[in-house]
Structures are given as C-alpha cells and as structure tokens.
Amino acid sequence: MTALDTLIHGLYGMAAEADWRDARAAALELLRVHFHAQSAAWITTSEGGAGPFTESVNSGFTKAQLTSLKFTTAQPVLVFEAASGTVRAIRYNHASRHLVSVLALRWGESVAMPESTVLSSAVAHLGEASALAQKLFVQRDEWLLSMGRSNRGAAALVDTRGTVHGGTERFRKVLEARRFQPNQLPFTLPELGIDTHASLVHEGLHVRIERMDGLYLVHLREPLPLDILSPREQQIARALGAGKTFKSVAKQCEISISTVANHATRIYRKLGIFRREELVELIRAPGAKPQKAPPPKSIRVKKA
Numbered sequence: 001m002t003a004l005d006t007l008i009h010g011l012y013g014m015a016a017e018a019d020w021r022d023a024r025a026a027a028l029e030l031l032r033v034h035f036h037a038q039s040a041a042w043i044t045t046s047e048g049g050a051g052p053f054t055e056s057v058n059s060g061f062t063k064a065q066l067t068s069l070k071f072t073t074a075q076p077v078l079v080f081e082a083a084s085g086t087v088r089a090i091r092y093n094h095a096s097r098h099l100v101s102v103l104a105l106r107w108g109e110s111v112a113m114p115e116s117t118v119l120s121s122a123v124a125h126l127g128e129a130s131a132l133a134q135k136l137f138v139q140r141d142e143w144l145l146s147m148g149r150s151n152r153g154a155a156a157l158v159d160t161r162g163t164v165h166g167g168t169e170r171f172r173k174v175l176e177a178r179r180f181q182p183n184q185l186p187f188t189l190p191e192l193g194i195d196t197h198a199s200l201v202h203e204g205l206h207v208r209i210e211r212m213d214g215l216y217l218v219h220l221r222e223p224l225p226l227d228i229l230s231p232r233e234q235q236i237a238r239a240l241g242a243g244k245t246f247k248s249v250a251k252q253c254e255i256s257i258s259t260v261a262n263h264a265t266r267i268y269r270k271l272g273i274f275r276r277e278e279l280v281e282l283i284r285a286p287g288a289k290p291q292k293a294p295p296p297k298s299i300r301v302k303k304a
Contacts, residue, residue, distance in 0.1 A: 003154075010027075031126055047161075053066075086107050141163060158189075158296065178203075236253065
C-alpha cells in the first residue's frame with residue numbers, strides 16, 4: 001500500500017467513524033500533515049450557496065478568499081505566492097455534480113510541494129469521504145424510523161439556498177412525490193426567515209430545521225394522523241401505542257389516571273378508532289387509515 005493509499009484509507013475511515021463535522025476537521029488535518037503543509041482550509045458549496053467551512057489552526061484563509069478564487073475547467077489547480085508562503089488551491093466537482101469543494105494549502109519555503117495530480121486525487125477523495133460522512137449522519141433517521149419514530153420525517157443536510165449536501169432516500173422521495181427536484185428544496189431558508197431552529201408547515205409539508213455548522217439539518221414529512229392531536233394528546237397516544245398502561249402514562253405525565261382516560265377518549269374520537277391495536281397501527285404505519293365507520297358520540301375507553 002502506497003502512502004497515498006494509506007491517506008485515502010484514513011479519510012474514509014474517519015467518515016465512517018465520526019460525526020460529519022468532526023470527520024471534516026480530522027480529515028483536513030490528516031491531509032495537511034500528510035503533505036507537510038503549514039496550514040489548510042476547505043469549503044464545500046453549491047452554485048451560489050454557502051456551505052461548511054473547515055480550517056486548520058491559524059490557517060490564514062477565509063471563506064471569502066476561497067470562494068473568490070477563479071478556476072477554469074482547464075485549470076482546477078491554482079498556485080500563487082502569499083505573504084507567509086506558497087499556496088496551492090484545488091477545486092473539486094463532487095460526484096453529485098451539484099457541489100464543489102475548494103481546498104487551499106500553504107507551504108513554507110523549505111518544503112517541497114506535492115505534484116498537482118497527487119494532490120488533486122487526495123482532494124477528490126477528501127470531498128467524497130465528507131459526502132459519505134454526511135450521508136451516514138442523516139441515515140440515522142432511517143434507523144429511528146425502523147424503531148417507530150416516523151414523526152421525525154426524512155432527513156437531509158442543506159445549505160441556505162435549499163441545496164441538498166447529503167440526504168436520505170426517503171428525503172428524495174418526499175421531494176419527488178411533490179414533483180420537486182430531488183436535490184433541491186422548493187424554498188430557500190432565508191425565505192422562511194430561518195435563523196437557528198424552526199418547526200413549521202410549508203405547502204402542506206411538515207418541516208423541522210436546525211442550524212449545523214454552515215448547513216442546516218432539515219426533516220421533511222407528509223402530514224400524519226396524529227397531527228390532528230394536541231401536543232399532550234400526541235404524547236399520551238405514543239405512550240399508549242408503545243404498550244404502556246394508563247397508570248404508567250399517568251406517572252410519566254404527572255397527571256391522574258382518570259385524566260389519561262379522558263385524553264384517551266378524545267384521542268380515539270379524533271382518530272376515528274376504537275381499539276388500542278388501531279392506535280398502534282396508525283403510529284407504526286402512518287400512511288394507513290383505519291377502515292371503520294365514524295365513531296359514535298360517546299366512546300368508552302377501557303382502562304389498562
């Protein structure tokens with residue numbers, strides 16, 4: 001195994017083992033040390049959008065400097081002299097085709113720079129390893145779905161323009177079902193007035209957004225049957241659907257057993273169901289609708 005092979009193996013290993021933000025920082029440092037550079041900085045963006053910016057300690061680079069560099073198709077590598085050494089900048093178009101990474105490294109006078117082809121190859125793997133780390137990060141929501149957490153929705157990391165940097169297959173399907181582009185939200189985040197956290201309904205889609213190091217973690221989902229319930233009713237419905245007794249739900253929610261029973265009656269009436277098994281079915285398979293006639297005016301709920 002060559003030294004470059006070892007570097008590439010390390011980049012993908014970090015992507016698989018660490019949170020995507022930690023993986024970016026560790027991978028950049030690994031590449032910097034491998035090529036004996038004094039400092040390094042790296043930004044990943046979409047067309048006209050902002051993205052995660054990662055740098056070594058005292059890199060001397062800024063987001064604006066990296067995004068202002070002028071590359072051409074014939075010249076994806078730039079070499080220029082800076083105040084504290086020689087800089088080599090590399091532009092890499094991701095395999096996804098809608099994302100671009102720009103990496104800049106600075107060397108001192110006494111250190112020989114690597115060949116451009118070798119450096120470009122390493123940067124390409126750096127970009128794809130980062131994309132893998134993001135994919136694995138959002139994929140955790142697929143695992144939660146298999147555990148019955150359908151209310152979380154489909155996950156993706158997007159930039160302010162709504163361009164997807166890493167998303168799940170379910171996220172793509174939600175967009176395609178609405179006839180939207182699979183890698184682009186139908187809105188920008190500034191359009192919604194998003195700053196750090198938000199939970200809202202946009203064009204019928206339930207959207208939860210959390211700011212995350214230059215990107216935003218977005219969850220999208222179609223409306224669920226339990227959305228018609230109040231937050232307290234949803235809490236009790238999920239507890240009952242998980243098999244908890246009225247007594248244990250009362251203790252968990254710090255309310256009386258009779259109050260739990262009253263909530264359960266309203267929950268069943270609103271959802272048009274009669275048995276706990278139907279509640280479980282709605283929670284586990286949110287697309288399913290109970291095949292029952294409209295409920296009578298008064299429903300008795302048997303205490304568990």
